[in-house]
Amino acid sequence: MTDVAIVGAGPTGLMLACELRLAGAEVVVLEALPERTGHSKALGLHARSLEVLAQRGIVERFLAEGHPKVPVGHFAGIRKLDFERFAGDHPYMLRIPQADTERLLERWALELGVELRFDARVTGLAQDAAGVALTVEGAEGAYVLPAAYAAGCDGGHSTVRELLGVGFPGTPTTLTAMVGDVELPGLDQPVTGSMPRHTNGVAMQFPLGPGLYRVVTVEFDKVTDRDAPLDIDVLRTAYRSIAGTDYGMRGARWLSRFGDATREAAQYRVGRVFLAGDAAHIHFPASGQGLNLGIQDAANLGWKLAAVLAGRAGEELLDTYHEERHPVAAAVLHNTRAQVALMEPGDKVGALRELFDVLLDFDEVRDFLTGMVNGLDVVYPASGDHPLAGRRVPNAVLKTEDGERRVHELLHGGHGVLLDLSDGAPALAAGSRRAAVDTVRARADELGAGALLIRPDGYVAWAAPAGEVTGEGLEPALTKWFGATG
Numbered sequence: 001m002t003d004v005a006i007v008g009a010g011p012t013g014l015m016l017a018c019e020l021r022l023a024g025a026e027v028v029v030l031e032a033l034p035e036r037t038g039h040s041k042a043l044g045l046h047a048r049s050l051e052v053l054a055q056r057g058i059v060e061r062f063l064a065e066g067h068p069k070v071p072v073g074h075f076a077g078i079r080k081l082d083f084e085r086f087a088g089d090h091p092y093m094l095r096i097p098q099a100d101t102e103r104l105l106e107r108w109a110l111e112l113g114v115e116l117r118f119d120a121r122v123t124g125l126a127q128d129a130a131g132v133a134l135t136v137e138g139a140e141g142a143y144v145l146p147a148a149y150a151a152g153c154d155g156g157h158s159t160v161r162e163l164l165g166v167g168f169p170g171t172p173t174t175l176t177a178m179v180g181d182v183e184l185p186g187l188d189q190p191v192t193g194s195m196p197r198h199t200n201g202v203a204m205q206f207p208l209g210p211g212l213y214r215v216v217t218v219e220f221d222k223v224t225d226r227d228a229p230l231d232i233d234v235l236r237t238a239y240r241s242i243a244g245t246d247y248g249m250r251g252a253r254w255l256s257r258f259g260d261a262t263r264e265a266a267q268y269r270v271g272r273v274f275l276a277g278d279a280a281h282i283h284f285p286a287s288g289q290g291l292n293l294g295i296q297d298a299a300n301l302g303w304k305l306a307a308v309l310a311g312r313a314g315e316e317l318l319d320t321y322h323e324e325r326h327p328v329a330a331a332v333l334h335n336t337r338a339q340v341a342l343m344e345p346g347d348k349v350g351a352l353r354e355l356f357d358v359l360l361d362f363d364e365v366r367d368f369l370t371g372m373v374n375g376l377d378v379v380y381p382a383s384g385d386h387p388l389a390g391r392r393v394p395n396a397v398l399k400t401e402d403g404e405r406r407v408h409e410l411l412h413g414g415h416g417v418l419l420d421l422s423d424g425a426p427a428l429a430a431g432s433r434r435a436a437v438d439t440v441r442a443r444a445d446e447l448g449a450g451a452l453l454i455r456p457d458g459y460v461a462w463a464a465p466a467g468e469v470t471g472e473g474l475e476p477a478l479t480k481w482f483g484a485t486g
């Protein structure tokens, strides 16, 4: 029996596999496709995802392949989000095709010893108190894979979600949207600025490489079946009817339909089975948030599940996955619906949009929306009377006995960290008794804290203000996040 069977080798499944393996769990990933398609829906990684990768010491691989670093983002096509206003090592969105993100995550997974099976479609699922049994069909015929736990990372049409009978409430699609990677030989002006506004829909493009553009059309007056035939003529016709020209569109490398169906799984956990990524939430791909959400779901679930598997923490830790991630995705679903509403044609929306455009000149509004789309505003329940409690830990410079280190380095191994910033406060001794927590003594004035308990996913579980550290609340926080004995 393997520890965890992960269904789906998209970005979410791969990231979860890595997180689990890093913490010592045995992982098998089952992927229905016989091989990767090489196509990319998503084109970018936001700051919080890059930080999560930096915490594991692999962000350089992504930075080496991705470019450019886009410092400005958009809300409903209004290009005024200023990523550079956010403190951190990655004040930008890294442009990197999903296919490259998947390739790099797959490489890391294989290095860590994850077993990855292609042409392995999960068609059945049963679970009891002892484990999960997945029915798999594909290259090796049909067989049953037993596992202690399973995770459905199998995308928006998740088989696992259906087999679990988990509801997927929300709203159906209301529009027809298409995406194509094409040549536009007639486009001679540079593509910059906000989304052009047309009277009957959205037609936009941005450069992917020499001569190649990603084109997106949105028609608000009709709903077309996602499986309806699609070729370059269909995209060209839609584009021309919206924009009045097609720039000689030709040479399609990839075409796809998408929509604005907005749904979230009612439960992220059913017994021994979890849902993550698109299997748990779908929405219109505005501001490039879906893949990033999935990576961060995986970062939240991986260490918790590994701790329970290792016997360090009790099953109740697993419920915090839904408690923490469901509201985060719900907020994203909400903002994408708002963005779709703001993109609709018509004078009324036009007026609202103009107002929004003006509001986005206010730093507070911009920062609020920026934090929402790049994932830096996530706050989880935590203890301690300190502004960092529940937030991502800054990658501060630490002065330790062994020289300077950065906070993210301490998280490379996926352990918890008790950061003692107060010269060995006796009250922190409880932390040094925990095998799952590394105690690190350092100075870091920029953190403005006396001590921090940092979870393996980089969120601050407990924080003490600078000055004398009493340790109040530390023991319960250690027990909650690292178990009674971990």
Ligand SMILES: Cc1cc2nc3c(=O)[nH]c(=O)nc-3n(C[C@H](O)[C@H](O)[C@H](O)COP(=O)(O)OP(=O)(O)OC[C@H]3O[C@@H](n4cnc5c(N)ncnc54)[C@H](O)[C@@H]3O)c2cc1C
Pocket (backbone or CB within 6 Å): 007, 008, 009, 010, 011, 012, 013, 030, 031, 032, 033, 041, 042, 043, 044, 098, 120, 121, 122, 123, 153, 154, 155, 156, 158, 159, 160, 179, 258, 276, 277, 278, 279, 285, 287, 288, 289, 290, 291, 292, 293, 294
């Ligand atoms: C046009 C478009 C543009 C987008 N742009 C962005 C963007 O810029 N930024 C961003 O963050 N997000 C973007 N997204 C969203 C992003 O692509 C998805 O959120 C992301 O792919 C989700 O990853 P995932 O691993 O959860 O699911 P998926 O990528 O869907 O992967 C699921 C995997 O599971 C496999 N699978 C399915 N069923 C089974 C089964 N029964 N057994 C075994 N395997 C199975 C599938 O073959 C697939 O490989 C965009 C989406 C679209 C449509």
